Amino acid sequence: MKIYNTLTKKKEEFVPIEPGKVRMYVCGPTVYNLIHIGNARPMIVFDTMRRYLEHKGYDVNYVSNFTDVDDKIIKKAVEENVDATVISERYIAECKKDMEALHVMPATTHPQATQEIEGMKEMIQTLIDKGHAYAAADGTVYFRTRSFKEYGKLSHKNLDELEGGKRSLLVSGEDQKEDPLDFVLWKPKKEGEPAWESPWCDGRPGWHIECSVMSKKYLGEEIDIHAGGEDLVFPHHENEIAQSEAANGKPFAHYWMHNAFLNIDNRKMSKSLGNFFTVRDIIEKYDPMVLRFFMLSAHYRSQLNFSAELMEAAKNGLDRIRTAVANLQFLLQSAAGEMRVEEEALLAEAKGFADSFDAAMEDDCNTADALSAVFELVKFINSNTNESSSGTFLQALLDEVLTLADILGLAVEKKEELLDADIEALIEKRQAARKEKNFALADQIRQELLDKGIVLEDTREGVKWKRA
């Protein structure tokens, strides 16, 4: 499989460190609020990446953190007059609910920064011992950026350019830095903030060190894939590389993957613009699978625009897949028999769509292209199955489409659910009316059911229904 590597700016053939195994780290959210739909993009695309790798037979060790100590969390805790852990634990729980709704598989490990303080202190001490970090007078520990010769290799910046764009030292109160490029590894506590003891001062870790440490602890010093939103390239991931490689003395991640941003109505999502949506907002209005489908309809490295209109289109597209699956299942109820010769030929043709699907996924996880293969399969199914199809043929097609949908994490099977007795009665009453050619009454009942969210379809084999 080919992966676009931010480090080299090229698509490269993926070769795992250990054959058959993948060590993958995805930067997770800071838990100070419900996650927004921008947070959901990396979760969904890299979950899909993971599902595909597992489909190929890889044993994927997937680690995604929760940043549970941070200025914003502390601010929220102060506002609510509760402990910071109350805030972080609450939003971790909420985030997990959203992830489940979106079919984002739980990570192998979901480490939390506050549970890994010891490891961070160890790595910081190592960096100090090796001359890559230093403690300032007030106990703040900084990374000596210029001591890491390859700094800038991920974001393709050079240090002098960075320095050209620096802001005034005095503004940020960072005048104790040796160099403006240095960044914080450990910062002293302020009144009322959560803090941990350390050799330098009571305080808390900087943001970047947590990922270096958690990645090392759960995946090892050298990992295959490190992923996250493109905004993290600089400075977060650049700093992670500096910390990890300076401390461990070996390459950190072999492949760096970054998803592009999600815009809302062509503008950056922000609270001030009033176009800020949480995942919770959206899944109250739409099936979470529609949001997932929408996210997969574009390449992960392309900017994606979100709007109500596009969600509507996504819903209709997903419904097309679901209808085909429901039809297969409907036909299967009464189908029997072994596959016929001509069906075997058709099935061989249908396998071609799975091959196209794989080829698309092999090419840097091109989910948009993979999805088109699914639609081609759907069309093939709709055109080549009917009441006379054999059960084994129908089942094989059903298995194929469900397998592909599952790699994308899309649930496309209609949930087995029983209709209320009164709705069943209405459907039968309408059938009776149709039999008597009383179409006015039949249409009236159909409308009544539609108002209840039940859509009817009359087929030769009987009446089918589905939720609107």
Place this chain on the structure above:
RNA sequence: GGCGUGAUAGCCAAGUGGUAAGGCACGGGUCUGCAACACCCUUAUCGCCGGUUCAAAUCCGGCUCGCGCCUCCA
């Protein structure tokens, strides 16, 4: 200013040298009591200019416009 990225039909979106996948929407048709579903048909020469090549949406140069990062925002 530095670095980067993008411009494909009404909308969304694949496609890195050989005469444009797929989806949504629209229109026409078949099926249906009607409808829904489904199927068939119809819809673009790829921002602009120039160049390379037998051949370019795909390569090179210029231009226009959009966007991102350079401020712990995925």
